[in-house]
Amino acid sequence: MHVELVRWPAEEERLAEVRAAGLARLVLVPEGVAPPLTADPLEDWIRLPATDDDVRARLRVLEDRARGAVEDDRPELDENGLLRLGGQWVSLPPVEHRLMGVLLDRYRAVVSRDALARAGWPDGIPGRNVLDVHIVRLRRRLAPLGLVIRTVRSRGYLLEQGRVEAATGS
Numbered sequence: 001m002h003v004e005l006v007r008w009p010a011e012e013e014r015l016a017e018v019r020a021a022g023l024a025r026l027v028l029v030p031e032g033v034a035p036p037l038t039a040d041p042l043e044d045w046i047r048l049p050a051t052d053d054d055v056r057a058r059l060r061v062l063e064d065r066a067r068g069a070v071e072d073d074r075p076e077l078d079e080n081g082l083l084r085l086g087g088q089w090v091s092l093p094p095v096e097h098r099l100m101g102v103l104l105d106r107y108r109a110v111v112s113r114d115a116l117a118r119a120g121w122p123d124g125i126p127g128r129n130v131l132d133v134h135i136v137r138l139r140r141r142l143a144p145l146g147l148v149i150r151t152v153r154s155r156g157y158l159l160e161q162g163r164v165e166a167a168t169g170s
Helices: 012-020 052-067 094-105 113-120 130-145
Strands: 004-007 025-030 043-048 082-085 088-091 147-152 156-161
Touching: 004 012, 012 025, 025 052, 043 052, 052 147, 052 156, 082 130, 088 130, 094 113, 094 130, 094 156, 113 130, 113 156, 130 147
Parallel strands: 004 025, 025 043
Antiparallel strands: 082 088, 147 156
């Protein structure tokens, strides 16, 4: 599935055309410029400069959305802290259960650190690195289900099914 890259605001007319055509698009937004607003799940934006890994993560999400990812492969979280996927399950402690709830609400999309911190600790996060520690623990618990939490630099985290990453020379 192809995702169009559109520079904002330089290619504002092209963005309107791509939107009208219903194509998936990643809007490249320079520093200091407000991104265009949309509720369309086929559109996302990234602030420049961005690393290749960040751009690839956004492109994968948009490709999945454009393909109409199958709902059957979506993890389910119950009120008792059991996360189920593909006939398997893992048990999550309370804080990780709350974090997973937010990640699942925005499955395959970026969730900000602030949103996760508010969900995990409604009365206030106890310390700066506490969220990082819980994300590491949650990543370990999710591995047997084939789920991964990816870090999207300067934006937050993204939950998706794991992929075998191609080896790079770097």
